[in-house]
Amino acid sequence: MLGTASLNAAIATAAYTALRALYPSGSFDGNYGFALSQDTSSQTEKDKGAAVGRGAAQALVQARANDGEATTVTYAPDGVPGSWRTTGSGPAVTPHWGRVRPFGESTPGQFRPGPPGGFTTYQDLLRSSQYAEQLHEVRVFGGHSSTPLTTVVRTPEQSDIGRFWANDLDGTYKPTSQLYQHARIIARKQALTPTQNVRLFAVLSIALADAAVAAWDAKYDTPIDLWRPVSAINLADSDGNPATTPDPAWRPLSSDLDGTSYTPAFPTYVSGHATFAGAWGGVLRTYFATDAIAFSATTDGGTATRRFNTLSAATNENAISRIYLGVHYRWDAEQGLATGENVARNVTDTYL
Numbered sequence: 001m002l003g004t005a006s007l008n009a010a011i012a013t014a015a016y017t018a019l020r021a022l023y024p025s026g027s028f029d030g031n032y033g034f035a036l037s038q039d040t041s042s043q044t045e046k047d048k049g050a051a052v053g054r055g056a057a058q059a060l061v062q063a064r065a066n067d068g069e070a071t072t073v074t075y076a077p078d079g080v081p082g083s084w085r086t087t088g089s090g091p092a093v094t095p096h097w098g099r100v101r102p103f104g105e106s107t108p109g110q111f112r113p114g115p116p117g118g119f120t121t122y123q124d125l126l127r128s129s130q131y132a133e134q135l136h137e138v139r140v141f142g143g144h145s146s147t148p149l150t151t152v153v154r155t156p157e158q159s160d161i162g163r164f165w166a167n168d169l170d171g172t173y174k175p176t177s178q179l180y181q182h183a184r185i186i187a188r189k190q191a192l193t194p195t196q197n198v199r200l201f202a203v204l205s206i207a208l209a210d211a212a213v214a215a216w217d218a219k220y221d222t223p224i225d226l227w228r229p230v231s232a233i234n235l236a237d238s239d240g241n242p243a244t245t246p247d248p249a250w251r252p253l254s255s256d257l258d259g260t261s262y263t264p265a266f267p268t269y270v271s272g273h274a275t276f277a278g279a280w281g282g283v284l285r286t287y288f289a290t291d292a293i294a295f296s297a298t299t300d301g302g303t304a305t306r307r308f309n310t311l312s313a314a315t316n317e318n319a320i321s322r323i324y325l326g327v328h329y330r331w332d333a334e335q336g337l338a339t340g341e342n343v344a345r346n347v348t349d350t351y352l
Helices: 007-022 029-037 043-063 122-126 129-141 156-164 174-189 194-220 229-234 272-288 311-324 330-351
Strands: 295-298 305-308
Touching: 007 029, 007 043, 007 194, 129 229, 129 311, 129 330, 156 311, 174 194, 174 272, 174 295, 194 272, 194 330, 272 311, 272 330, 305 311, 311 330
Parallel strands: none
Antiparallel strands: 295 305
16 A cells, blocks of 8 residues: 555554654654664655655644544542542542544543442442442452451452552553563564554554543533542442441552552542453454463563463452452443443444
């Protein structure tokens, strides 16, 4: 399709142009120069390829102008038991993201999951036996350590799982970058060609972007902006449920680099990690037409490796890790996975 234009130069220039537009203060010249230096095409072929890549990137950047990414929204918590409130990690982050224009969805709320447990009011949710069960699970599996009121039963491996998938803090490569790295590991193992890689990562990127919109829509733009487990456990005497008891000393396993308790600063339902995982797994299962891909996955900086026999095993572990870390309930994980899979199905039907 490119004729005498260099495919590698087109790909490298498209990436470089898009990154420069998104991150104008970033330094990408060295990477771009290295990519071009590995291309054995003639200078004329490189120039033609660069022109194609530059035009494609500029068209995409223009198409995404005014997509809502830069919108400012002032978030006002509902201010009742069960509603999200700050956990010491700062004010609500990106409350507008559920309104960003998706790539593949018709509307931001197209794949909005039902409310947690099916409950439409805070009072009904908090007083339910299902809520008490969910809270107890994260209390005993997700605590940093046992307290006089709570015995933590998490195993060492479950602790490792929680930390392996975390990547919440600034300075880590965040959950989507970890999933890109895992896709890269699998793509290399499957010996994909450059064009096959382009197709896979383009569709994966669209799915992950739309998964973020879907998850943040559920977090902020629904009747229940559910509080995080640390709030629920510390303030259980305010939930009206006789099956729950407060533990003011409880803290999640999740912590900052200095050991300070850390919970991401936005409502808990649904889990962003789980939604991303569902989208990732859905795209890769469709692309490779199988779930049975064994691979070794890495975490930030390659400090740990875990082995999986299927794509689903990785996505399920990613989702459940948030319980072990003490920052999510089970319905956050399960409904997040389902939402991500629905997004992936729509994206692959549209683009594959």
